[in-house]
Amino acid sequence: MLSTGEPSESDPERESGDPTLTVRGLTKRYGDTVALQDVDLTVEEGEFVAVVGPSGCGKSTLLRVLSGLEESFGGRAAVDGVDVRDGGSDDVGMVFQEPRLLAWADVRENVAVGLPDGVDPDAPGAQERVNELIETVGLDGFAGSRPGELSGGMAQRVSLARGLAYRPEVLLLDEPFSALDQLTKYEQQDNLLEVWTERGTTIALVTHDVEEAAYLADRVLVLGGEPGTVATVIDVDTPRPRDRTHPEVVAARDAITDALGV
Incomplete structure (x- = not known):
């Protein structure tokens, strides 16, 4: 109603x-x-x-x-x-109109930017968290891709995953x-x-x-x-x-x- x-x-x-x-x-x-x-x-x-x-x-x-x-x-x-x-x-997570991804970083690294301050992105728990988010937004197989290799929709998925990284x-x-x-x-x-x-x-x-x-x-x-x-x-x-x-x-x-x- x-x-x-x-x-x-x-x-x-x-x-x-x-x-x-x-x-x-x-x-x-x-x-x-x-x-x-x-x-x-x-x-x-x-x-x-x-x-x-x-x-x-x-x-x-x-x-x-x-x-x-x-x-x-x-x-x-x-x-x-x-x-x-x-x-x-x-x-509080924020997702902007533009994906604002780091051109030199791959998908995994871009998502890791959203992790809480002080969290080592190379730590096993952080890597597991990032991989979980990449799967959540449907980007399995693209973790090593850079923004220039992604479509607009895929780039926006990376942005969403980054926004969720802080839980x-x-x-x-x-x-x-x-x-x-x-x-x-x-x-x-x-x-x-x-x-x-x-x-x-x-x-x-x-x-x-x-x-x-x-x-x-x-x-x-x-x-x-x-x-x-x-x-x-x-x-x-x-x-x-x-x-x-x-x-x-x-x-x-x-x-x-x-x-x-x-």
């Missing part, structure tokens, strides 16, 4: 059962420009939330705040109840499939769902693709305006696995499109 509503107003202090991600009254400025204003967002443990909105509404800025890359802002943003300005949680509780993804052709995008969306189902990771995905949001997410946060504010929140309760043409998925896509005013 499909419904719309505002984020819940639960206590922001972390207790058992409280949200993994909590944003309250988030306002972010760049000089005289206000990128986000009074944004509220709650993401429960293990939930898959998508964030959509037009260019310039602050979607990527929201992820940067949650990842700890932006330390100056108004309001509150917390991971596991710890304000991101106080260090947040170490259990993050929360995975933030900033339009990771936008540069892929449609068939490859579908394959990568399904691969992401498999990883999410297997690991129970909490995911926040920024995307311009309303079909992608409706197909992947449990809830869709629609941002609009300049500065970016929350226009609405759309719940997508369609059982999984989903069919992209299922009437409820189509209805969710249409509701997102309407909320964007497209």
Whole structure:
């Protein structure tokens, strides 16, 4: 079923059962420009939330705040109840729009970059971890390949594996499939769902693709305006696995499109 509503107003202090991600009254400025204003967002443990909105509404800025890359802002943003300005949680992984792989390093070495600080990538346990992730993202047989030998979809899989290397509780993804052709995008969306189902990771995905949001997410946060504010929140309760043409998925896509005013 499909419904719309505002984020819940639960206590922001972390207790058992409280949200993994909590944003309250988030306002972010760049000089005289206000990128986000009074944004509220709650993401429960293990939930898959998508964030959509037009260019310039602050979607990527929201992820940067949650990842700890932006330390100056108004309001509150917390991971596991710890304000991101106080260090947040170490259990946050980030996957960017571009794979950003090291051209001189092979797949195994690129994935190992995501291991926790102080972990020797040559240690047996670390090697086992890296090999497990390469298998998880479906790149068996390519561990020794360099980025120039990979397709765009394969490179993005390496980026996903690197983001998971820290064993993050929360995975933030900033339009990771936008540069892929449609068939490859579908394959990568399904691969992401498999990883999410297997690991129970909490995911926040920024995307311009309303079909992608409706197909992947449990809830869709629609941002609009300049500065970016929350226009609405759309719940997508369609059982999984989903069919992209299922009437409820189509209805969710249409509701997102309407909320964007497209």
